[in-house]
Amino acid sequence: MARAAECVGVITVYGFSPSGNCHKVRLLLEQLGRSYHWVETDSSTGATRTPDYLAKNANGKVPLVELDDGRVLAESNAILFWLAQDTAYLPTDAWDRAQALSWMFFEQYSHEPYVAVARFICGWTPADSPRRAGLAQLRERAHDALRVMETHLRAREWFTGSHYGIADIALFAYTDVAPHGGISLGAYPAIRDWLHRVRHTAGFVPMVDPDPRAAALIAQSA
Amino acid sequence: MARAAECVGVITVYGFSPSGNCHKVRLLLEQLGRSYHWVETDSSTGATRTPDYLAKNANGKVPLVELDDGRVLAESNAILFWLAQDTAYLPTDAWDRAQALSWMFFEQYSHEPYVAVARFICGWTPADSPRRAGLAQLRERAHDALRVMETHLRAREWFTGSHYGIADIALFAYTDVAPHGGISLGAYPAIRDWLHRVRHTAGFVPMVDPDPRAAALIAQSA
Structure with missing residues (x-):
């Protein structure tokens, strides 16, 4: 129900x-213990392409954060940065903060377009989708990104x-479910150890499992 | 212990x-009046894939900033953020700063992979490259991004x-040369006005023109 004056601050x-x-956004909000109102918006079936939604975000993507006064913030990693300010999840040191951003830009440019897109094609497109022809190449580029992460994590927690912090949250989200896209983590022991550490951070919540239809498509795509 | 950007000497x-x-990095450094040492590194002919370079940046990309103590920072937009700290090019307000990051993530996810990649294919791959088959689709997605920018700029400077600030720098870089990739800016008067404003900011320096070989390929690709 309508957010009353006393609830200002609930996003x-x-x-x-x-x-x-x-x-990513849900995980950080849960770890911060912040109240929030989640509006389920199924981007796989066009809910981000309605005129109402496009009026909020002309780029037609989720996640999107909306404040009580109607202001909006798009892009998952910008939202993480904004939520994490003045918390332990964002480094205070300028160089470390820039490194966090560097990994987050790496995630959006060199990781997500392969790891996440392979998963989306496997679970959320029809079994005969022409997009499946691109899976082999996506998986190859996904492994390029995973090798960069493995190199980094061999010497670091x-x-x-x-x-x-937020760089870990950004990279965890799709790395943890890379196998849904037919991308094995078998060759990456340092990544697997890091995923385990993330799952044991305070307040961690897992992502929901794919629904039965997506799960069946994923099982067929392995 | 990391030092602030202004204390690191010549980068x-x-x-x-x-x-x-x-x-992007050169433009901000010039506008800040910062000293820097530029090492020309031709990513179109493999200079970012040598063992020496990969030891600096396992992801094999430029730009890369190196400090005199050997520490490195990758990802153009993370470098912009780091350089702009405590300057007028980075908003001080937390919400505005998050919006700057939001546009920079938009640039790397929804703009650069189409606008920049179309330009690269036109100017830096052979005239018979199989990658040219993808140009029509890249241009279509590039126009999606330009429409989002046009919508924003219709009401804002x-x-x-x-x-x-840094969001303008990030988006200017490839938008200004979109026509090299066969992407006309004819339908975007607000973008063209904004490009004009950016070109007239203090200390602005243009990007170098493509060399004659790339220029000839671009001319053939229109």
Whole structure:
């Protein structure tokens, strides 16, 4: 119900629960213990392409954060940065903060377009989708990104500095479910150890499992 | 212990001059009046794939900033953020700063992979490259991104707040040269006005023109 004056500060998140980009935002909000209102918005069936939604975000993507006064913030990693300000999840040191951003831009440019898109094609497109012809190449580029992460994690516990933070959240989201896209993590022991550490951070919540239809498609796509 | 950006001495930038991602860094350094050492690194002919370079940046991309103590920072937009700290090019307000990041993530996810990649294919791959078969689709997605920008700029002078800043620099780099990729800006008067404003900011320097070989390929690709 309508957010009353005393609830100012409760943010609304438009998100699709099986999306790693959206889960990033939920995970940090849960770990921060922040109240939020989640509006399930199924980007796989056009809910981000309605005129109402496009009026909020002309780029037609989730997640999107909306404040009580109607202001909106798009892009999962910008939302993480904004939510994490003045918390332990964002490094205070300028260099470490820039490194966190560097990994987050790596995630959006060199990781998500392969790891997440392969998963989307496997679980959320028909078994005869022409997009499946691109899976082999996507998986190859996904492994390029995973090798970069493995190299970094061989000598380090977290992506920036000595603490878990938003760079870890950004990279965890789709790496943890890479096998849904037919991308094995078998060759990456340092990544698997890091995923385990992330799952044991305070307040961690897992992403929802794919629904039965998506799960069946994923099983067929392995 | 990390030092603030203004205390690190002369920085080295590994960059390929005709790359918009690299030009972003040069443009901000020039506008800040900062000293820097530019190491020309031709990513179109493998200079970012040598063992020496991969030891600096396992992801094999330019630009890369190196400090005199050997520490490195990758990803153009993370470099912009780091350089702009405590300057007028980075908003001080937390919400405006998050909006700047939002536009920069938009640039790397929804703009650069189409606008920059179409340009690269036109100018830096052979005239018979099989990659040219993808140009029509890249151009279509590029126009999607340009429409989002046009919508924003119809009512605003700059991408965030009331000042020119790093979000403008990030989006300017490849938008200004979109026609090299066969992407006309004819339908975007607000973008063209904004490009004009950016070109007239203090200390502005243009990107180098493509070399004669690339220029000839671009002319054939229109």
